[in-house]
Amino acid sequence: MMQQPGPEAAHRLLDFVNASPTPFHAVAAAAARLEKAGFQKVKEQDDWEKDLKPGGKYYFTRNQSAILAFTIPQGWTPGAGVSVVATHIDSPNLRVRPVSKRSKTGYLQVGVETYGGGLWHTWFDRDLSLAGRVVIADKSGNFQAKLVKIDKPLLRVPSLAIHLDRTAGNDFKFNLETEFVPILGLIEEQLNSKGEESKDKEPRKATSIQDNHHPALLSLLASELSVSPEYIHDFELHLYDVQPATLGGLNSEFIFSPRMDNQFSSFCALEAIATFASSSSFNVLEGNVNCIALFNHEEIGSVSTSGAESSLIPFLLQRLSPGPAAYAQSVARSFLISSDMGHAIHPNYTNRHEDNHAPLVNGGVVIKTNAKQRYASDAIGSFVVKKLIEKKGGKVQEYEVRNDMACGSTVGPFLSKIGVRTVDVGCAMLSMHSIRETAGSHDVQNAIDLFSAFFEGFSELDKSLNVE
Numbered sequence: 001m002m003q004q005p006g007p008e009a010a011h012r013l014l015d016f017v018n019a020s021p022t023p024f025h026a027v028a029a030a031a032a033r034l035e036k037a038g039f040q041k042v043k044e045q046d047d048w049e050k051d052l053k054p055g056g057k058y059y060f061t062r063n064q065s066a067i068l069a070f071t072i073p074q075g076w077t078p079g080a081g082v083s084v085v086a087t088h089i090d091s092p093n094l095r096v097r098p099v100s101k102r103s104k105t106g107y108l109q110v111g112v113e114t115y116g117g118g119l120w121h122t123w124f125d126r127d128l129s130l131a132g133r134v135v136i137a138d139k140s141g142n143f144q145a146k147l148v149k150i151d152k153p154l155l156r157v158p159s160l161a162i163h164l165d166r167t168a169g170n171d172f173k174f175n176l177e178t179e180f181v182p183i184l185g186l187i188e189e190q191l192n193s194k195g196e197e198s199k200d201k202e203p204r205k206a207t208s209i210q211d212n213h214h215p216a217l218l219s220l221l222a223s224e225l226s227v228s229p230e231y232i233h234d235f236e237l238h239l240y241d242v243q244p245a246t247l248g249g250l251n252s253e254f255i256f257s258p259r260m261d262n263q264f265s266s267f268c269a270l271e272a273i274a275t276f277a278s279s280s281s282f283n284v285l286e287g288n289v290n291c292i293a294l295f296n297h298e299e300i301g302s303v304s305t306s307g308a309e310s311s312l313i314p315f316l317l318q319r320l321s322p323g324p325a326a327y328a329q330s331v332a333r334s335f336l337i338s339s340d341m342g343h344a345i346h347p348n349y350t351n352r353h354e355d356n357h358a359p360l361v362n363g364g365v366v367i368k369t370n371a372k373q374r375y376a377s378d379a380i381g382s383f384v385v386k387k388l389i390e391k392k393g394g395k396v397q398e399y400e401v402r403n404d405m406a407c408g409s410t411v412g413p414f415l416s417k418i419g420v421r422t423v424d425v426g427c428a429m430l431s432m433h434s435i436r437e438t439a440g441s442h443d444v445q446n447a448i449d450l451f452s453a454f455f456e457g458f459s460e461l462d463k464s465l466n467v468e
Helices: 008-018 023-036 215-225 260-277 280-284 312-320 324-333 379-391 412-416 443-463
Strands: 057-062 066-071 082-088 093-104 107-115 128-137 143-149 183-186 232-241 246-248 254-257 289-295 335-339 365-368 396-399 421-426 437-440
Touching (some): 008 023, 008 254, 008 443, 066 312, 093 128, 143 215, 143 232, 183 215, 215 232, 254 260, 260 289, 260 437, 335 379, 379 443
Parallel strands (some): 082 335, 335 421, 365 396
Antiparallel strands (some): 066 289, 093 107, 093 232, 128 232, 254 437
């Protein structure tokens, strides 16, 4: 099939999203991109500080679900600042319960839990499958967590025919616990019988999950991983829509895709640092360490070992600048761009935006401000972003929520508590938290340009700022 017309950066984003149905897969895809750009993997448990060198490029992961990458300038010394682009790679979705085996009236069903604040009605009648990580044993008794992505339609949450509920077309309401359970298949031979467990069966070990899930589901996972079902000891599986991300619109101006919030920003940060690290600018530049941080669990509050409220950024700062004085200097010299997607004005709901703060898709980067600090932007941060975008010839938009509406939040306010100067930005999109979201194909390059300008020029710009 010929590649659709449209911005080249947008096509690379599609490839990233289609390969990343879960945060685990997004981290793996990001690591592969960084390796290609010459980044060296380090482990948190190792004493890697002694191996860090000026001019080096490094990354590390935590729990397979968060990744940080950083480049060290040639003239680096402890106490230098860190220029960070922080995003998140999780999105609202459905997740398989620890005990998922369910059946009803001849159907095999899979128990699921909602994650984040999804537009759950958009999950009905979609072609869904499973992806995630599985803890498996090998024949020598060692264990590892392997990624799995089943590339075929497997599950569906069927809607109720309008003939059986005449009110559903106008006012679609449903119970998330009882009316939002996916079907996996038909029971077939057990159609008219509940079946009985063998009374002579040996008791399962505590690490066995064989009784918690349908045998057919475990067999499918085992086949995907080329192991026997009994070698599967645990898993974290997410449901995802198998319809791939694509460009759309008359002139391919849109991206129709899952997980734009916030794999869009994550991809752009990744591309910016990978490209910067391979450019001539990196070889001659001095000043701040440049860094990207792709966090997990933002959609549920960022409170986890791999979330923005974890030790990931503070520990990086401490390891680069050990000692209280050097750490304090580093914090004071650092700057963080929190990048999460923003709300584009909706043509059918224009009254949901404040009149002068109505960002457009493909209208350029949005600076997000909130007086109640749901976003961490202030005048200094906004000025820095505008100067950086100006260097690339880009456009800036502004967003503040209406006074009669609640405001969402990002990783920015959490990270600003460290003491690092922080600003919140994003690109405008429609249908946020739907299973299929809409973003702008030209905004991909707009975001990459901002992050590239940040990595290339913030340290020099910061010298001209006098704010105490």
